[in-house]
Amino acid sequence: MAKNDLLGGALWDAYSNNVARRMDNPTHLGVLTEEDAKAKNAKLIVADYGAESCGDAVRLYWLVNEEDVIIDARFKSFGCGTAIASSDMMVELCLGKKVQDAVKITNLDVEKALRDDPDTPAVPGQKMHCSVMAYDVIKKAASIYLGKDMADFEDEIIVCECARVSLSTIKEVIRINDLKTVEEITNYTKAGAFCKSCIKPGGHEKRDYYLVDILRDTRLEMEAEALKAKADKVQIGEIAFVDMTLIQKNKAIDKAIDTYIRPMLMMDGGDMEIIDIQSTDDGHTDVFIRYLGACNGCASASAGTLYAIENVLQEHLDPNIRVLPV
Template sequence: MGIDSLVGGTIWDEYSDKVTDLMNNPQNMGDIKKEDAEAMGAKLIVADFGAESCGDAVRLYWAVDPETDVIKESKFKSFGCGTAIASSDTMAELCKGKTVQEAVKITNIDVELAMRDTPDTPSVPPQKMHCSVMAYDVIKKAASQYMNVDMESFEEEVIVCECARVSLSTLQEVIRLNDLTTIEQVADYTKAGAFCKSCIKPGGHEDMDIYLVDLLEEHEKEKMLAGSTLGSTPGIDIDFAQMTVVQKLKATEKVIDDNIRQMLVMDGGDVEILDIKENGINFDIYIKFLGSCDGCSSADTGTLYALENVLQDKLDKNIRVLPL
């Protein structure tokens, strides 16, 4: 399937140029015949894998040097969508020149990253990310045939989603790289949680050691500790002086919410943070009193003093609060 078979322009814009080119011009599509492999002094391996989630299927051909285990040639045939074709083509290319033992370490993350135009921009829409998982699985199938072992012997890590065979490290990396925050996003990117749903949270028909909700919570905690501004509330354990302006504003708001605002609101007032500026060693926080606090004499003395003391105690001793 190529460009002409895709409907609509919005989703099309989410594909990288590499993917759109490989959809219509795959470089490794085809087969390897036994006589071709023998002419290279190689052993022919043919592996099939199908994705029940979307009906796609891929056949992987390897010509492997039996003396060195190096994959001398790699080709594929695919029955599926354009993303499956592009992913399979990239997977076949990544296999070339590697030993079987090296190739089996190629993950769906490696495939997706290789299809990106730029390091920070995903190569396909979230709902098509699972297509690269199939490429990962067929590599293991081919390697298991060549090495005469079971596919599961390559699973060195904990599998969180048994239905989609998604590992703990894969989920952690996908969540981190794409800053995922919901179960729906995780399912779009990896298909984890899209089937029996036992891996989403406790209460399913199977008990799990690790659930997707645990991984999302872990990611949010990591962002908070790192002082990330990607949608999380900044942790006040971070040195105030090292925060960005946005982080300083959020941290200041949090301290006011937790310690001051409720008392002001009870008296019909409030406070608004207008700006934060560095002034030598000091951090000047400009505020405006609202409601009944606006124009109140005690707001400019007692309330202001209390607000400054709390912020100095919770955030930084060099904070000064200045009303406008």
């Protein structure tokens, strides 16, 4: 049967001929029994997995020998044609592999194996979830055989099942490339390019993580880190004095005085304190100070010492600083 006859015309050209053929005539459709297992001295594994979003389900049969090799496999699928084709290819990829290797097969491997040519997707994006179901039933079968939980086979949190994109990858790409929209995330990672259920709530399948939330939370983290970095720069004098807030200017002037000025004054028994800092309309920063100890009433307090203090602050912070004693 021709693909267009099977699928209903040009609208379905997004499906590969390989998919169409397996829809109509799957190679590995069938059932394996305990009798089959005994005849081949193998262990029978039967795994069921269903997709709540669409109601599709697949049952996978494995015969596994003493070396953990899958020597025979069959499937039954309760769902659409794409689910049948994906399950058929999934079984084919499992055959001859050890269980520990079969569990490494992903939905992307299934989809790529169904392509007619390497550069053309085998199914439209909205049907990629069918290959995800085939991938998940492999994990279910392996978990039964190895006595593990399905989650043990996942190294990372997968946000986009269709493109197998992890949470850590999405967050890293947002940070490295300063991404600001979901569309940019999709362009960089392919997450959200297929069935789109991972983009935001309300899609065909409920998810634990959505791109809109990951983007928002990561951007908030980035902004908080940027603010902290800016504050850290203030502490070490890496931000321009003119760009500082009045509080930041106060801290910067205090630090400069403690580092460069106060030790000099204290050598002669004197000291000083900042009374006020004001920014003027003409771009100056006026620093009002009061002398303490031996500096109070000293003849040079309004001349040489004042000039020295002002010069130090202008040199290390900003040339528009003026120091005024009160």
